[in-house]
Amino acid sequence: MKKATMLALGASAAMLALSGCGAGSDGNASQGGGSDSGQASSKPAVKLTLEDRLLETSTDGSVIAHRQMIDEFKKENPNVEISEESLQDATYKTKIKTLAAGNDLPDVFELLGSDAKMFSDNKLILPLDDIMNQAPDWKKGFIPSTLNDFTVDGKLVGAPMQMLSTSLIFYNKDIFDKAGIAEFPKTWKEFTDAIQTLKAKGYIPISLGNKDKWVAESCILSELGDRFTGTDWFDSIKDRKGAKFTDRPFVDSLAALQELSKIGAFNADMNSIDNNQQRASYYNGKAAMFFEGDWAISSLSSEAPQEIKDQTHLAILPTADGGAGKANVVSGGAAWAFAINANLKGDKLQAAIDLVKKLTGEEEANVAAENNAVAATVPTDYDKSKVVPLFNEYLEMFKSLELSPIYDGQLSPAIIETMNNGLQDLLIQRVTPEQLAKDIQSTYEGT
Known part of the structure; x- marks a missing residue:
């Protein structure tokens, strides 16, 4: 990755300053089930598996935002059942490579930047270019350099989660x-x-x-x-x-x-x-x-x-x-993104796309900002009163820095x-x- 100036993050920082309304882990897996649509006898039409490192015990602002987005997605999509497994960082990295070797990846999962080319070359993950081009508001919300981090041989293979x-x-x-x-x-x-x-x-x-x-x-x-x-x-x-x-x-x-x-x-x-x-x-x-x-x-x-x-x-x-x-x-850089299993089709694929949009969109960025974290998407409307002084110090500091x-x-x-x-x-x-x-x-x- 060529060195990028912090203009992109600086723009994000400026947005954070102006637009407001006012990965800890314990080594244990956490499971998330589907939502209750209010009709106990009805069964979800679509089941999705989700693997990540975003433990419920974490106090990381990005993880807090993720948890809120998952809860909202379940309420908004009662026909989709999400089976989520969240693992400690080292355990996750080992497991996801094991699943990849057996072509048994979950439907949606976290992708490390250094793994992107290998997963893409083996056609394990879905290119997202056409999907993002059909959702221009979603695409334009990303800090541009984060998309570059997950572009392999000219193809976008992951939706960035954060700007680290x-x-x-x-x-x-x-x-x-x-x-x-x-x-x-x-x-x-x-x-x-x-x-x-x-x-x-x-x-x-x-x-x-x-x-x-x-x-x-x-x-x-x-x-x-x-x-x-x-x-x-x-x-x-x-x-x-x-x-x-x-x-x-x-x-x-x-x-x-x-x-x-x-x-x-x-x-x-x-x-x-x-x-x-x-x-x-x-x-x-x-x-x-x-x-x-x-x-x-x-x-x-x-x-x-x-x-x-x-x-x-x-x-x-x-x-x-x-x-x-x-x-x-x-x-x-972005470091991590959400990827979609290349084998998905039909309603399951659409549900996975909708989930990834929810987890990496503007709303997630707003919640992350309120919890002192920088998402890969620029926040547009958040409560500045919730931001701690150290986070403001961080944003100010980065206006004059570059990324390696x-x-x-x-x-x-x-x-x-x-x-x-x-x-x-x-x-x-x-x-x-x-x-x-x-x-x-x-x-x-x-x-």
Whole structure:
């Protein structure tokens, strides 16, 4: 994905500011049944299966909006029965690939950007171009760059769900002040110095939950890597135009991540807790920072004590000395979309299309905005009084930023598996940056 300026999201942010009326998981599956049409003896004419990672226990604003849209769809379509299974992130990714291998995919499901080409090449998912062209109001509501993220060989294969930035630093200003750090670091040396100062004061500098393996890659390395390599390098990797994972700038980014671990930036159990658990140390004031995407804004606003919410601010990684990347770049994109099983026909296909429209339309975007989340569709009418200050800080911050690719949203699943597994070892000094780079390059050359 070529680097996109934040003009699209900036427009969305402006819309959020002007148009108003005023993926946590617990590892358990949740099931949703069909609605009661008021006639107990009548049976639904259409049954749809839906698979996603949108757990009912999640406090993510996008998930809250999803749940409301599902409830409304059931009431509006009493003849459609939805059997929904929501799974924890890692479990979902494994299951959906297993189902794809057996050509037994659900009717509607979440599609990861890095899986889009494989699913499309194997004709497992329905191209959506004709469907969107027949529903111009739905199509024009999307932030344009989100559609680009799910365009494969000129075909749109998924309806984007969200507009993510995956690498935000949530930090406690009060802890920084107590440690004598007047402002958030602007250079890599200032950042590592601040970490050592926070460590000496008895704080966990950065609470990290990398049990499910994606946090270190998606929320840290996707941005840290770009600081060293620049986005042109990534484009060359993706397009196979000569760049290698063993190139010195990428190796340097791995070394920088390992350096953070060596100087005590992270909690010792970082590979044993997940992204939801990593927030606990931050909420209780023991940790000064954590890395996560914008979805954590709504989670923090509903979970954290008021004194923590009042002191929380946002930042991005500082520049890397000698790096090729820009300072005003954050990893981001759509990352996930809803896809439709290519085998559907007739009433079942129409019901699936109607469901995907409901889950990715303007109404969903309005509810997401009220719950401090950015959808893939621009909101047009929402209650500004429901938005927390941190979300407004986020929107203001992004007016001057650009997007770089999210690694696990763009690279092949095989490459990401090697990278994510290796990052766990890198963080505990079981592998060197050079060796991990070689391992990733070997997988890259074999795919």
